[in-house]
Structure formats: C-alpha cells, structure tokens
Amino acid sequence: MKPLPASIEELKTNERQWEAFNTEGHCVVTAPPGSGKTKLLSTRIAFDVAAYISPPQGAACVTLTNAAAGELARRVNSLTDQSRRNLFIGTVHAFTLKEIIRPFATVCGFPDLLTRKIATNKQVNAAYRSAVAEIYPRGEDTRNVISTAKQHLTMLATEDEWRKAGARIQRVAQRYSEVLADQGLVDFDSLIRAALTITEQNSFVRNLLVAKFPRIYVDEYQDLAPALDKIVRLLCFGEGKKSLLFAVGDYNQAIYGWLGSRPELLKEIGQLEGVSPVELKVNYRCAQEIIDAANRLLEVGGVEGTRSGGSVEAHYCPGGILRQYDKVADTIAHLIASGEPEHEIAVLCPTNDHSALFVEVCRSLGIPAVNQGSPYVSTTFTALVEQLAVWVVHGGEDAVDPSRLLLDWKYLHESTQDGLESEVALLKAIRESTAGESAASFLQRLMSSSPGNGSGLLRSEDQASCTELTEMFAADGELAHWTTNELSERGRRKGQVQACTMSSSKGLEFDYVFIVGANDGMIPHFSSQYSASKMAEDQRKFYVSVTRARQETHIYYSEWIEWLTTGNSRPSGPSRFLRQMGLV
Numbered sequence: 347m348k349p350l351p352a353s354i355e356e357l358k359t360n361e362r363q364w365e366a367f368n369t370e371g372h373c374v375v376t377a378p379p380g381s382g383k384t385k386l387l388s389t390r391i392a393f394d395v396a397a398y399i400s401p402p403q404g405a406a407c408v409t410l411t412n413a414a415a416g417e418l419a420r421r422v423n424s425l426t427d428q429s430r431r432n433l434f435i436g437t438v439h440a441f442t443l444k445e446i447i448r449p450f451a452t453v454c455g456f457p458d459l460l461t462r463k464i465a466t467n468k469q470v471n472a473a474y475r476s477a478v479a480e481i482y483p484r485g486e487d488t489r490n491v492i493s494t495a496k497q498h499l500t501m502l503a504t505e506d507e508w509r510k511a512g513a514r515i516q517r518v519a520q521r522y523s524e525v526l527a528d529q530g531l532v533d534f535d536s537l538i539r540a541a542l543t544i545t546e547q548n549s550f551v552r553n554l555l556v557a558k559f560p561r562i563y564v565d566e567y568q569d570l571a572p573a574l575d576k577i578v579r580l581l582c583f584g585e586g587k588k589s590l591l592f593a594v595g596d597y598n599q600a601i602y603g604w605l606g607s608r609p610e611l612l613k614e615i616g617q618l619e620g621v622s623p624v625e626l627k628v629n630y631r632c633a634q635e636i637i638d639a640a641n642r643l644l645e646v647g648g649v650e651g652t653r654s655g656g657s658v659e660a661h662y663c664p665g666g667i668l669r670q671y672d673k674v675a676d677t678i679a680h681l682i683a684s685g686e687p688e689h690e691i692a693v694l695c696p697t698n699d700h701s702a703l704f705v706e707v708c709r710s711l712g713i714p715a716v717n718q719g720s721p722y723v724s725t726t727f728t729a730l731v732e733q734l735a736v737w738v739v740h741g742g743e744d745a746v747d748p749s750r751l752l753l754d755w756k757y758l759h760e761s762t763q764d765g766l767e768s769e770v771a772l773l774k775a776i777r778e779s780t781a782g783e784s785a786a787s788f789l790q791r792l793m794s795s796s797p798g799n800g801s802g803l804l805r806s807e808d809q810a811s812c813t814e815l816t817e818m819f820a821a822d823g824e825l826a827h828w829t830t831n832e833l834s835e836r837g838r839r840k841g842q843v844q845a846c847t848m849s850s851s852k853g854l855e856f857d858y859v860f861i862v863g864a865n866d867g868m869i870p871h872f873s874s875q876y877s878a879s880k881m882a883e884d885q886r887k888f889y890v891s892v893t894r895a896r897q898e899t900h901i902y903y904s905e906w907i908e909w910l911t912t913g914n915s916r917p918s919g920p921s922r923f924l925r926q927m928g929l930v
C-alpha cells in the first residue's frame with residue numbers, strides 16, 4: 347500500500363484519531379506525548395492537499411521551531427510523492443515574513459521594514475547590551491533585564507504588565523528597537539508584531555490570506571506566542587470568509603514560556619465556538635513503565651499505553667557529571683555492541699556545552715556521536731546546507747534524496763532561471779566539493795551556484811542565516827576550522843549517538859534515552875525556585891525528556907553539580923522530579 351493510504355488505515359485503528367481526521371469544521375487536538383499528534387497532522391495535511399487544495403489556493407502549516415517544522419515537512423514529504431509549492435510548512439517567523447510582511451508591508455504603511463536586514467543573534471545581543479548600558483548605571487545587577495524585556499515584547503505585554511516590570515525595562519525595550527533601526531536592522535519579533543498589526547488593521551489582507559490559505563494547520567499550538575495566536579484567530583474566527591483551523595498541541599509539553607509563549611492559549615482556542623475539540627489518550631511510543639513514571643511526575647491520568655514493560659531508572663554516580671559521561675558512554679558502547687543502532691540512543695544534557703563535551707567523550711572512545719545543539723541558529727537554510735554536505739560526503743546512500751534536495755534548493759530562491767539551469771549549477775557545485783574542503787569554501791561554492799549568487803534567497807530569514815554561516819566559517823570566525831565533513835555530521839542522523847539539550851529533544855523519539863546532570867539546581871534550575879511558573883515549566887521539560895524513550899530512560903545524578911563556564915561547583919541532591927516519580 348502507498349504511504350498515505352497506509353497511514354490513513356493506521357489512524358482508523360484509533361477511534362479518536364479517526365474522529366479528528368474526519369472533522370469537517372475547525373478541530374483542535376490535545377494529546378499526551380507519543381500519541382500520534384504529528385502523525386495525525388501530517389496525514390491530514392497530505393490528504394487535504396491532495397483532495398481539496400489545488401493552486402493557486404494553498405495550505406499553511408506553522409510551528410514554532412525549525413526543528414519541529416523540519417520534522418513535519420519530512421513526515422508530510424514521506425506521505426506524498428511530489429513537492430507542492432502551494433503548501434507552506436515552516437516556522438511562524440517564516441510564515442509572517444513570506445506571506446504577510448513581504449507582500450503587504452509597503453502598501454500597509456511599513457515600507458522601511460523591507461529595506462531593513464534581519465539582525466543576527468550576535469547583533470540582537472549587542473543591541474540589547476548597548477541599550478542596557480545606556481539605561482543602567484555601571485555595576486548594577488542587570489542579570490534578568492534583557493530576558494524580561496525580550497519576554498515582554500514577545501508576549502505583547504499590556505501597559506499594566508510593562509509597568510509591573512518597571513519603567514527601565516520598558517525603556518531598554520524601546521532603546522533596543524531604536525538601536526537596531528539605526529543600524530538598518532530589525533528582529534523577528536518586531537516583524538511578527540508588525541505582521542499582526544497589518545493583519546488586524548487591513549481587511550483586504552485578511553481576505554487575501556484566507557483566499558490563499560483556506561486551510562491553516564498549527565503544530566505545537568501550546569508554544570505559539572500571542573501574536574501568532576491572534577493572527578490565527580483573525581483568519582479562522584474573524585468576520586466574513588474564514589480559513590479552517592486544524593491544530594494540535596499538548597499543554598504539558600509547553601516549554602517556551604521563557605520566550606513569551608502562553609500555553610493556556612491552546613485551552614482557549616479549543617473552547618471557541620465552532621471548534622471540535624478532540625483529546626487523544628493512547629501513547630504509542632513509550633512502554634508502560636515510562637508512561638507510569640511520567641504520569642506520576644505531572645500527576646496526569648488517563649494516558650493508555652500499547653506496550654508493557656520498559657523502564658525508568660535513576661542512577662547515582664559519584665564524582666560529578668564527567669563521571670556520569672564515562673558511565674553513560676560505557677553503557678552505550680555495550681548497547682551498540684549488542685546491535686542497537688547508534689541513532690536510536692540519545693543523551694540529554696543540561697546545556698549545549700555539556701552535549702558538546704559528551705560528544706568529545708564518545709569520540710575519544712570510538713563511539714560515533716553528534717551534538718544536535720547547533721553553534722548557529724538552525725533554519726531551513728542551515729538544514730539544507732547540512733543535507734547537501736551529507737550528499738557530498740556520503741553520496742545518496744545515507745537517506746539523502748538528491749531530487750528532494752534539488753527541489754528544496756530551488757524553493758529557497760526566487761529563481762529567474764529555468765529549473766534545469768539552477769539544478770545543473772547545484773549538481774556541478776556538489777561534484778566539485780570534497781569532504782575535506784573548508785566549510786567556508788563549500789558554502790561559497792553553493793552560493794555562487796545559486797541564482798544571482800545567493801542574492802535571490804526567498805526569505806529574509808534565509809539571508810540572515812546565510813550571513814551568519816558565512817561569518818562563522820570565515821578565517822576569523824568561531825567555526826573557521828570546520829570542513830564539509832563537520833557540516834555533514836550535523837546533517838546525518840544515522841550511525842551516530844545523538845546528544846542534545848532536554849529542550850531540543852522535544853518532538854524526537856529514540857529506543858534509549860540517557861538524561862545526565864539530573865541534580866536539583868540543574869533541573870529544576872536553581873533560578874526557578876522563586877517562580878511557580880518557571881518551576882512548572884522545568885517540570886514539563888523533564889516530562890518531555892523522560893517521554894522521548896520507547897524502551898528505557900536512564901537518569902543520572904551526582905552528589906554535586908558543576909558549571910562548565912565558571913568551573914564552580916556546589917553540593918546538591920537528586921532532582922526533586924526524581925522523588926516525584928518515586929525513583930529515589
């Protein structure tokens with residue numbers, strides 16, 4: 347059977363998935379980890395696009411992170427045998443830029459937005475630091491100023507909320523935007539806020555968007571910032587013709603509150619008039635012991651499993667996190683020797699620096715491993731460059747589909763060339779590249795093969811991403827030593843143990859999961875003890891981490907914790923979450 351009918355047949359075996367698949371009006375699906383939200387969503391998108399949507403109409407599917415968008419695009423692609431230009435799958439940022447800002451900014455009174463460049467992370471941080479330095483006297487403790495200002499901007503804080511945060515925080519936020527504007531720059535959050543204003547104030551924009559996207563799909567709704575929630579409501583629940591909404595999410599997996607998202611919006615949207623709410627109950631991923639332990643952590647009930655057995659174990663490992671790494675690497679070596687595929691094993695670390703260190707430990711023992719945490723902002727552009735590097739180093743053998751890469755490359759550009767010309771140019775660049783070539787030269791080769799030497803990148807997001815990579819690979823950049831080989835290792839999943847932070851494990855699944863550094867102070871983070879909402883978010887992050895495993899979750903802690911950046915350490919007991927799960 348072909349992939350799409352086979353996937354639909356599987357949904358028939360679950361009454362609630364089937365009900366959601368067949369809803370005719372708006373549908374909001376809430377569900378626990380591993381319950382098939384992404385499967386349901388990708389199947390429904392692939393089916394709807396084939397059955398109901400033909401160009402010039404399209405469908406838009408948005409989510410918060412590039413990782414989630416990438417996973418969804420991969421699953422939809424695996425169900426369809428053609429690339430659909432009228433199907434948008436991407437981040438909220440990419441959607442607002444490509445579909446709202448670029449076509450409507452000038453006519454709606456924001457022409458300068460199109461002349462500004464998207465600020466890289468480095469430029470954003472520098473602008474914030476300069477704003478803080480102007481407003482706060484030297485020597486004053488300004489540790490939470492930038493994060494609070496950022497969070498308030500993203501959550502569309504009301505005047506009252508700004509007042510509570512303090513006048514100086516508000517001034518930092520204003521000065522920050524001015525500093526960026528003075529340099530001809532703009533950040534993503536400002537673009538999203540501008541996109542909301544454009545959509546709110548102009549009925550013709552709403553009408554055009556509804557006409558172009560009669561169906562809107564949202565993955566991980568609990569992670570959406572308020573501005574996108576408002577745009578969705580304007581298009582799907584506003585006056586006149588409306589788009590149909592199909593959204594999936596899980597309140598218990600909301601982990602981006604620190605960025606300004608508000609998970610309760612998922613509950614609210616599910617209660618709106620005309621929405622069919624569907625709650626899934628079956629966790630297909632995790633064996634029963636893992637489901638039970640996770641349920642104890644959040645005190646949730648009613649989640650059913652499909653497989654007995656499995657395990658969640660806490661391991662006390664004296665001597666700190668480096669000793670934990672040795673132990674985990676040793677266990678992993680045994681697992682691999684017994685036939686477990688490397689890419690079915692994940693190690694979740696407290697920070698990105700920790701994951702990088704763990705990868706070094708593995709490699710010193712001859713265990714292939716990759717740090718999923720990225721030294722640059724992961725975008726559609728960086729993901730494609732990594733995949734092209736896999737093609738250079740490993741050929742088409744390693745799950746790289748060359749024809750898909752050629753299509754994706756073309757889609758990144760506003761190509762004026764005919765399709766064949768741009769394909770030939772890319773094929774030539776791939777043939778001339780080698781594994782040992784510097785990443786700088788590989789990127790340059792790709793860009794000079796692209797239409798207009800890369801000037802035609804479709805999305806400003808991709809342009810910013812290309813600039814960031816170019817700077818990092820340059821002779822004085824942080825990644826000057828990288829070759830095509832390093833890039834390909836980031837793009838290649840197979841044959842490598844996966845190391846990442848707990849947050850970036852979201853949406854992924856593995857047979858075995860090892861969580862290291864599970865001491866109080868690390869998880870929950872010591873700064874969360876003063877805030878009930880941060881504590882709850884840390885707890886949900888742990889819940890997400892534990893439920894990544896199909897078979898076994900192993901959690902390690904020591905008698906003290908250490909910070910890699912400062913080298914400081916202090917005594918600490920096992921994470922309180924281990925007690926809540928009854929593991930210590």
Ligand SMILES: Nc1ncnc2c1ncn2[C@@H]1O[C@H](COP(=O)(O)OP(=O)(O)OP(=O)(O)O)[C@@H](O)[C@H]1O
Pocket residue numbers: 356357358359360363377378379380381382383384385386596599630631852853854893
């Ligand atoms: N009806 C079904 N029958 C059999 N397997 C299913 C069914 N629905 C989903 N699955 C399988 O369950 C696993 C988890 O599905 P999926 O990744 O879509 O869950 P999810 O709800 O998005 O998970 P999470 O929120 O934890 O990321 C996948 O391996 C998927 O193929």
